[in-house]
Each structure stands twice: as C-alpha cells, then as structure tokens.
Amino acid sequence: MKRRNFLKLSASACAALAALQLGDKDIFRPVQARSAAEAPKLPGSLGAKEITSVCEMCFWRCPIVGKVKNGRLVKIEGNPKSPANGTRVCARGNSGVQLLYDPDRIKYPLKRTGSRGEGKWARISWDEALDEVAHNLKETKRKYGPHALAFFDHGASAEFMRDIFKTLGSENYTNEPAFFQCVGPAALAYLMTYGYVTTGTRQYIDMKNAKAMLFIGTHIGENVHVSHVREFIEGLQNGAKLVVVDPRYSASAAKADIYLPIRPGTDTALLLAWMNFIISEGLYNKEFVEKHCTGFDELKKAVKKYTLQWASPICDLPVRDMKKAILLLAGNSPHVAVHPGRHSTWYGRGDTGRHQALAILAALFGAVGVEGGLYFPTHVKKGHISFGCVEEEPETPAKSISEDYYPFASTFGSPTSKIIEATLTGKPYPVKLWGINGVNILQTISNPYHTMEAIKKLDFIFCEEILPTETAIWSDIVLPGATYLERYDTVYTFDLLTPYLTVRQPVVKPMFEVKSSFWIARELAKRTGLKCFNYNNEVEFIEEELKGAGLTLKELNQKGGIVSYKANPYRDPKEFKVATEDGKVQLAVEDFADEDLDPVPKFVPTPAPPKGYVRLVYGRSPVHTFSRTMNNKWLHNEAPENLLWLNDKVAKKVNIKDGEEVVLENQDGYRSWPIKIKVTPGIRPDTAYMVHGFGSRSKQLSKAYKQGASDQFLVTEYEDDPFMGASSHRTNFIRIVKAGKVINLPELCPPPKDIPRFVPQKNRTGGK
Amino acid sequence: MNKELAKISYLLAQGFSYPGQNNCNKTFFEAVKEVANAFEVPCGSISFSKDELCQAYTQLFINEPQGRWAPPFSSVYLSAQGLLMDKGREQAVKFYKEAGLEPGRLTEPEDFLVTELHFVAELLDSDNLGLLSRFLQQHMLKWFPCFYRRLKALKPHPYYLLLADLTSRFLDTTYQEVIDETT
Ligand code: SF4
Numbered sequence: 041m042k043r044r045n046f047l048k049l050s051a052s053a054c055a056a057l058a059a060l061q062l063g064d065k066d067i068f069r070p071v072q073a074r075s076a077a078e079a080p081k082l083p084g085s086l087g088a089k090e091i092t093s094v095c096e097m098c099f100w101r102c103p104i105v106g107k108v109k110n111g112r113l114v115k116i117e118g119n120p121k122s123p124a125n126g127t128r129v130c131a132r133g134n135s136g137v138q139l140l141y142d143p144d145r146i147k148y149p150l151k152r153t154g155s156r157g158e159g160k161w162a163r164i165s166w167d168e169a170l171d172e173v174a175h176n177l178k179e180t181k182r183k184y185g186p187h188a189l190a191f192f193d194h195g196a197s198a199e200f201m202r203d204i205f206k207t208l209g210s211e212n213y214t215n216e217p218a219f220f221q222c223v224g225p226a227a228l229a230y231l232m233t234y235g236y237v238t239t240g241t242r243q244y245i246d247m248k249n250a251k252a253m254l255f256i257g258t259h260i261g262e263n264v265h266v267s268h269v270r271e272f273i274e275g276l277q278n279g280a281k282l283v284v285v286d287p288r289y290s291a292s293a294a295k296a297d298i299y300l301p302i303r304p305g306t307d308t309a310l311l312l313a314w315m316n317f318i319i320s321e322g323l324y325n326k327e328f329v330e331k332h333c334t335g336f337d338e339l340k341k342a343v344k345k346y347t348l349q350w351a352s353p354i355c356d357l358p359v360r361d362m363k364k365a366i367l368l369l370a371g372n373s374p375h376v377a378v379h380p381g382r383h384s385t386w387y388g389r390g391d392t393g394r395h396q397a398l399a400i401l402a403a404l405f406g407a408v409g410v411e412g413g414l415y416f417p418t419h420v421k422k423g424h425i426s427f428g429c430v431e432e433e434p435e436t437p438a439k440s441i442s443e444d445y446y447p448f449a450s451t452f453g454s455p456t457s458k459i460i461e462a463t464l465t466g467k468p469y470p471v472k473l474w475g476i477n478g479v480n481i482l483q484t485i486s487n488p489y490h491t492m493e494a495i496k497k498l499d500f501i502f503c504e505e506i507l508p509t510e511t512a513i514w515s516d517i518v519l520p521g522a523t524y525l526e527r528y529d530t531v532y533t534f535d536l537l538t539p540y541l542t543v544r545q546p547v548v549k550p551m552f553e554v555k556s557s558f559w560i561a562r563e564l565a566k567r568t569g570l571k572c573f574n575y576n577n578e579v580e581f582i583e584e585e586l587k588g589a590g591l592t593l594k595e596l597n598q599k600g601g602i603v604s605y606k607a608n609p610y611r612d613p614k615e616f617k618v619a620t621e622d623g624k625v626q627l628a629v630e631d632f633a634d635e636d637l638d639p640v641p642k643f644v645p646t647p648a649p650p651k652g653y654v655r656l657v658y659g660r661s662p663v664h665t666f667s668r669t670m671n672n673k674w675l676h677n678e679a680p681e682n683l684l685w686l687n688d689k690v691a692k693k694v695n696i697k698d699g700e701e702v703v704l705e706n707q708d709g710y711r712s713w714p715i716k717i718k719v720t721p722g723i724r725p726d727t728a729y730m731v732h733g734f735g736s737r738s739k740q741l742s743k744a745y746k747q748g749a750s751d752q753f754l755v756t757e758y759e760d761d762p763f764m765g766a767s768s769h770r771t772n773f774i775r776i777v778k779a780g781k782v783i784n785l786p787e788l789c790p791p792p793k794d795i796p797r798f799v800p801q802k803n804r805t806g807g808k
Numbered sequence: 809m810n811k812e813l814a815k816i817s818y819l820l821a822q823g824f825s826y827p828g829q830n831n832c833n834k835t836f837f838e839a840v841k842e843v844a845n846a847f848e849v850p851c852g853s854i855s856f857s858k859d860e861l862c863q864a865y866t867q868l869f870i871n872e873p874q875g876r877w878a879p880p881f882s883s884v885y886l887s888a889q890g891l892l893m894d895k896g897r898e899q900a901v902k903f904y905k906e907a908g909l910e911p912g913r914l915t916e917p918e919d920f921l922v923t924e925l926h927f928v929a930e931l932l933d934s935d936n937l938g939l940l941s942r943f944l945q946q947h948m949l950k951w952f953p954c955f956y957r958r959l960k961a962l963k964p965h966p967y968y969l970l971l972a973d974l975t976s977r978f979l980d981t982t983y984q985e986v987i988d989e990t991t
Binding site: 055060068071110112144147150508513550 | 814815816822826830835839841859862863866870875879883889893897898904905909911913915917922929930
C-alpha cells in the first residue's frame with residue numbers, strides 16, 4: 041500500500057479508531073531504578089543472582105541454586121552447601137530451565153469446550169475456574185455425600201489440596217498412585233517388619249559403608265537420585281561386592297560380582313531358599329536374631345521346604361550360582377546392604393511377601409542399624425504447623441473403600457483400583473468427582489482404558505497441572521500450577537546419612553497466570569466455605585516451621601539456604617530397638633496372621649506368559665522421571681523415545697533386526713504406538729523391557745507425543761495385592777506386530793510345571 | 809500520520825489480546841474492518857461471538873488439542889531451542905529499556921506479540937522513529953513473519969487470520985514509513 045493511499049483511505053478508519061478506547065497505559069511503565077540495574081555483561085551464568093531452592097524434577101528433592109540473570113533463569117546447579125549432592129544435579133535437575141520455559145505449558149485456567157479427552161479448551165479467569173470447582177465440590181457432596189469426592193495426588197505441594205477433600209469429609213482424600221501403583225507393598229512390608237517405612241520416598245540403606253550389596257530388580261544408574269547413586273558408587277569404590285538379581289542386564293548388573301538373570305515373578309522363591317539355606321547352614325546372625333527379633337521359629341519352619349534345589353528350576357538359575365551369591369552375602373554380614381527396593385507393584389499377589397522376605401533377609405544378616413545395612417532416619421527438628429482445617433464429623437460409609445477391601449489399605453489411603461471400580465459401577469457407593477494434583481493418572485494407573493471409561497462417568501473432574509498431559513486433556517477444568525521454580529512449599533528435612541533442612545522458594549516470578557498450590561488450595565477452600573488454611577501465604581507458615589528449628593527464612597538464606605545436622609543412623613547393640621510394639625524385628629508378622637494373611641512370606645507363583653508372548657517389564661531412564669519429563673527439550677534430545685529390549689535368540693528366530701520399528705500387542709489385543717527394537721543378549725528370552733513413561737497420547741505435548749511406546753497402555757491385566765490393594769504392573773504379556781503381521785514369539789525357557797500359564801480373560805476386548 | 813499508525817498498532821494489540829468486553833464488540837469489529845479496508849485486505853462483515861473467539865484464541869495461541877499452535881512470543885521463533893524467555897525476550901527487553909520503558913501489568917513474557925505491538929505504538933506516539941526502525945528491523949520483522957507463516961499453515965479461525973494479515977501489512981508499511989521519514 042502506498043502512503044498517500046493509506047492517508048486518503050484512512051478517514052473512515054480514523055473515525056472507527058477514534059470511537060475506541062485504545063492503548064492500555066498500564067502495559068508499559070517507565071523503567072524503575074531497581075530493575076534498571078542490568079546484570080553485568082558476562083557470558084553464561086557468570087554474574088547471575090543466585091537463589092537457593094529445592095529440585096522437583098524428581099521426588100528426591102536435591103538442594104539447588106537457581107542462577108537468574110535479568111529476570112531469566114539461566115542455569116541450575118546443586119547447592120554447594122548440600123552435604124548430599126553438593127554442586128551436582130542430574131540431567132533432569134539441570135533441565136528444570138526447560139520445564140519453566142516450555143511453550144507447551146498450561147498458562148491460564150482452562151475450561152473444557154470439547155468432549156473429555158479431546159483437549160479443546162477456552163481460557164477462563166481464575167474466579168470462574170475456582171468458582172466452578174468449588175460449586176461442583178459442594179454440589180457433588182450435597183447430592184451423593186462426601187465419599188463421592190476422590191482425590192489423586194503426588195508430591196508435597198499436592199498436600200494442600202488434599203486437605204480440602206479431607207475437610208469435606210471424604211474417605212478418598214488420598215489415593216496416591218505413589219503407594220497404590222508403586223511403593224505400597226514394599227512400604228507395608230518394612231513398616232510391619234521394622235515399625236518404620238524403611239522404603240518410601242527414600243530408602244534408608246547404607247550402600248556407602250556396605251561390604252556387600254543385594255539388588256532385586258533395583259537398577260541404580262538407570263534410576264538416578266543423586267545422593268543415592270553417589271553412595272552406591274562410593275560403596276563399590278570402597279570394595280563392596282554386588283549381587284544383582286534381574287531378568288535384564290541392567291546398569292547395576294553391569295557392575296555386579298554376581299549377576300542372576302532370574303525368571304520374572306520368582307524372586308520370592310530365591311529369597312525363601314536363601315533364608316532356608318543360611319538358617320540350616322547356621323550362617324545367619326544368631327546373636328542379632330536372638331536378641332532383636334521375634335518369630336524366628338515360625339520363620340524357620342515356614343521356609344524349611346524351600347531348598348536351593350527346589351528354587352533352581354523355578355527361578356531358572358543354577359544352584360551353584362545361587363549358592364555362591366548367598367555365601368558372598370552371608371560372608372560379609374552384618375555389613376550387607378539388602379536394598380529394600382521402591383517400585384514394588386509387580387505381580388499383585390506376592391508383592392508384599394517379596395519385600396517382607398527382603399526385610400527378613402536383612403535381619404538374618406543382622407544388617408540393621410549397623411554400617412552398611414539398613415539404618416535409622418535422623419529426625420531433623422522443625423516447627424509443627426496446623427492449617428486449622430476443621431473437619432466435619434466423618435460419615436462412615438456402609439462399606440468403606442479404604443477399609444473394607446484390603447486389611448492394610450487404610451494405612452496409605454484408598455486403593456486407586458477400587459476408586460476406579462466405584463466410579464464405573466457405583467459400588468460400594470458412587471464416586472462422582474475427581475480432583476487430581478501432581479500425577480498423570482493415565483500414564484500411572486493400571487489399565488488406563490478403565491480409567492478413561494471411569495472419567496466418562498464422572499459428573500466433574502478437575503486438575504492442577506503444569507503441562508497439558510493426558511490427565512489435563514481429560515479434565516473439565518485445568519488449574520495452571522506453578523513449577524517448583526516459581527513457588528514456595530513447606531520446609532524440607534532430609535533424614536538420611538547427610539541430614540539437612542532447607543526450603544523450596546521461588547527463583548523467578550511465576551509465568552503467565554500460574555499460581556502456587558497453596559494459593560489455589562486456599563482460594564478453593566474459601567469458595568467451598570471451608571475453614572481451612574489460616575495462613576495468608578507460604579512465607580507465614582515457613583517462618584513458623586523454621587522457628588521450631590531456631591531459624592528465620594532470612595537467616596536460612598544467609599546460611600546458604602541449607603543447614604546440616606549430624607546423622608544418627610546406627611545403634612549400639614545394647615540400645616538397639618526398632619519401632620514395632622515390642623521393639624523387635626518381626627520375622628513373622630502377627631498382624632498379617634490376624635487378617636488371615638501369611639505371617640511369613642510364601643512363594644505364590646505368578647502366571648507365566650501365554651504361548652507366543654513374553655512378559656513385559658519396564659524401568660527407569662537416567663534422564664527421565666516417570667512420564668513427566670518427556671516433553672523437556674534437553675531431556676528429549678538425550679532420550680527422545682524408548683526402545684524395546686528383545687532377546688537376541690528370540691529376535692533371530694522371528695527375523696527381527698536391531699533398530700526395526702514394530703508395534704506391540706498385549707494379551708488383550710491392545711496395541712502400542714510404534715517402537716524400535718533393541719536386540720540384545722542382555723534380557724531373558726521370556727521377557728521384554730522398555731523404559732516407562734514414553735508414548736504420550738497428548739498431542740499438546742509437542743515433543744513427547746507419540747514418541748516411543750507407553751508401557752502403561754499395555755498394562756490392561758492387573759491383580760491387587762491382597763494386603764493393601766496395590767495394583768500389579770508386570771502381569772502383562774506382549775507379542776510383536778511387524779508391517780501389520782502378528783508375530784508370535786518362540787518360547788525358549790518354558791516354565792516348570794509349578795508355574796501355571798496365564799489364561800487370557802475371554803471378556804476383554806482390545807482396542808487395536 | 810504516526811499517531812494513526814499508533815492507533816492501528818494499539819488496535820492490533822487489543823485484537824491479539826484474549827477476547828473480552830473491550831475487543832469483542834461491534835465497535836471494535838467495525839474498526840478492524842475499516843483498517844482492513846485501509847490495507848485493501850478483503851473482508852466481509854466481522855461478527856463473532858465471544859465464546860467462539862475464546863475457543864479459537866485458546867487453540868491458536870495457548871494450547872491446541874492437536875498440538876498445532878502458534879505461540880505469540882518472539883523467543884519461540886528466534887532461538888534454536890524454541891523456548892519461552894530466550895533470545896527474543898532478551899532482545900525485546902533491551903529495546904524497551906532503551907526507550908526507558910518496562911512492561912508492567914501483563915503476566916506474559918515481555919516478548920508477547922501484544923506487548924511488542926504496544927511498544928510499536930508507544931514509539932510511534934512519541935515519534936521515537938529511530939528506535940522504532942531498529943526495533944522493527946532487528947527484532948520484530950525477524951520473528952513476526954515466522955509466526956505469521958506458522959499461523960497461516962494452521963488454517964486458523966478467519967478472524968485471527970485477518971488480524972495476522974493486517975499485522976503483517978501494518979509492520980511492513982510502518983517500517984517503510986519510518987525508513988522514509990528517517991532517511
Ligand atoms: S536426582 Fe536429579 S531430578 Fe531428582 S531431585 Fe536430584 S537433581 Fe533433581
């Protein structure tokens with residue numbers, strides 16, 4: 041357009057423009073003296089302002105320093121004052137920058153405009169979003185009662201919102217997939233054996249000072265938590281021997297002195313045979329057992345039938361190797377780190393028993409409260425805070441999801457599988473509203489197809505999310521949560537070998553309209569008419585917590601954001617006492633017997649793969665956390681997709697080459713996204729492995745969508761742990777679809793007759 | 809002349825803001841249409857409901873169900889990483905500072921299209937044409953065409969396509985005008 045034309049034609053345009061109020065005077069303001077001071081012009085993070093905080097790229101919570109230049113976070117490093125990680129962070133810790141500045145982030149409150157799962161939204165105001173959530177919470181409770189409300193959560197910041205569900209009177213205020221889909225069986229086994237949760241978020245296992253270590257499925261190195269990995273490596277450097285039991289030659293297995301490639305599902309058989317062996321050979325720590333354990337006779341009797349010869353065909357391991365391993369471990373007692381594991385929802389029926397067996401084995405070595413064994417947490421003092429939430433008198437349901445299905449479920453909350461069942465069937469009572477915070481339920485809970493069906497039946501579903509995950513696209517209202525780099529949380533104490541106290545605090549201003557979890561919960565409580573959260577902001581309660589430690593936030597920051605304490609992990613044999621009722625280690629758990637469950641673990645075989653299939657197992661990548669980091673550009677560049685590990689002999693028989701792209705089909709006919717094959721001798725012929733968390737189904741995750749295959753979407757068959765109701769994840773089997781043709785996989789290690797074969801259920805219909 | 813161009817810049821900034829009372833009414837649409845006529849961009853009558861535009865805006869500029877969207881932030885186009893708060897934002901902030909300004913109210917990063925259009929308007933209003941010419945040449949005309957291409961490829965809602973067409977022409981025209989006046 042030529043200028044004169046513009047001027048000539050602009051008369052009517054000018055009139056129209058004049059009719060409008062244009063130009064928002066608030067968008068710009070004169071530069072304020074405070075902000076005018078630019079960071080010195082130095083390369084990279086040099087000259088940046090340093091703010092201490094706590095990482096949340098995984099749940100390990102390493103202390104960090106955020107380096108901020110001109111309002112932008114340019115680098116994350118470990119807090120040099122941290123006794124646990126020092127200046128180190130892992131690849132994920134480093135990549136927090138990319139999470140913060142990911143354009144795909146949820147930026148504003150969103151309301152669903154399409155159907156559930158479609159991901160069509162309109163941006164709405166915070167008032168509208170909060171009012172709608174509050175209205176639905178009240179209305180659902182009025183119509184169906186408090187238990188119709190269910191909350192799925194993960195992480196410390198989700199606890200604020202959890203208080204709302206609790207205060208509203210629901211028994212389903214904590215259905216943490218972290219317990220019911222992950223650590224629950226292990227946590228219960230150790231809690232009942234030792235009286236404290238030896239493995240939960242953290243594992244109290246002294247690898248650094250161990251003379252020998254035992255890992256059952258644990259794959260440190262691929263599973264990275266900075267201080268944990270460091271202690272493992274230090275232990276090896278100090279000369280510790282390592283026994284790894286795993287159907288896959290993992291990163292840990294590569295460092296093992298003895299590697300036992302066990303048949304999946306038979307770990308308890310091995311552990312029971314080992315226990316019997318050391319008891320009958322007199323290799324156990326008699327003094328420790330006599331003085332500090334109860335139930336030894338019952339244990340001895342119960343394990344008597346489990347010999348190494350019996351275990352050999354079941355575990356598919358030579359007697360010689362099993363014996364060599366147990367002699368190596370027993371020979372180094374009591375300084376034996378029997379790693380308690382964490383993710384333990386493997387096979388359903390035997391999961392608590394397997395971890396109970398690990399806990400007992402550690403006690404038989406006397407490897408408790410000593411250097412190199414299980415140790416005691418060091419309590420770090422901080423002030424107690426109460427949010428003053430006034431709970432209504434709980435209304436007991438005729439049949440409780442939390443208490444009436446599994447005897448030990450209520451220790452952790454309500455089993456996720458039962459919440460989903462109640463949502464689908466209305467039994468034992470209807471569940472009509474879900475709130476979700478900090479967990480991508482469709483990539484976490486067994487049988488996501490059931491979960492999606494259940495969501496369709498809900499009256500209302502909302503979530504607090506950072507990224508447009510599968511959970512977000514199935515929600516009616518999405519509340520944009522602040523990342524850990526933009527918010528405060530409560531004070532964190534670390535009670536492992538290097539105890540400290542620190543605090544998560546914002547390193548930059550929140551982006552867009554995202555809000556902290558505390559702010560969201562407080563606003564929701566107000567609008568729901570609840571008396572809750574009697575602090576105006578996080579700093580108020582942080583100060584109160586710090587007061588209990590004799591600190592203020594300012595003082596803590598002056599000290600470098602962290603204060604360290606002396607550890608008290610070991611016990612003099614004279615003072616040794618665990619946190620059970622009689623102060624002794626329970627080698628047979630009477631509370632289990634009272635509920636008609638086995639007081640001493642038994643071997644309960646998990647069904648073997650049907651003909652033509654292999655068992656699907658999964659694990660971690662050192663550069664990813666669950667399904668949470670696949671959209672992170674740096675981490676995506678490191679590991680953009682997962683691979684399916686397939687045994688080389690199996691691959692050769694069906695002519696599958698390394699790097700070939702295939703689709704996987706499970707026993708129920710459900711198929712995966714395409715995935716490339718890694719042909720390797722490092723996995724058993726009856727097993728296939730992939731890293732968990734890939735194959736996102738949310739198109740809004742521009743980097744993660746359809747990258748690799750999701751193990752979760754192949755887990756349609758599950759069994760609940762009879763002790764606490766956790767759902768199994770390794771009870772599914774796959775075969776291969778190549779160029780549209782289904783390929784049955786040959787069976788190279790047939791199961792012995794003691795192990796039944798899996799029989800697919802006829803009524804399952806697979807979505808291809 | 810500069811005041812009129814400033815008004816158009818403000819209008820476009822308002823158009824690219826989330827639909828609300830101020831930018832979703834007859835008078836506003838009328839003004840858009842007049843500007844379209846001025847730029848000889850064909851357009852029929854403009855009449856869309858707020859709900860329709862809210863949905864379209866969310867899908868194009870916030871989070872889109874198919875993952876195909878056009879983030880209205882310069883950083884996404886100016887850095888190899890495609891991240892927010894990167895090089896583009898750094899450039900924009902530098903220019904704002906040179907003008908003695910800093911963004912105040914908006915919660916979006918400083919290189920948000922709306923903020924940058926406001927900045928153009930401020931410079932036009934204050935006749936700071938030297939800085940404007942550099943801002944356009946060294947920054948805005950480096951990324952806006954990429955954004956415009958990405959948006960067009962998405963086959964967007966006609967209203968936002970129109971606004972993008974107008975913005976493209978407006979930036980080119982303003983740059984030419986400023987060059988004319990400063991050389
Ligand atoms: S292990 Fe890595 S991701 Fe986890 S908290 Fe530490 S630095 Fe962060």
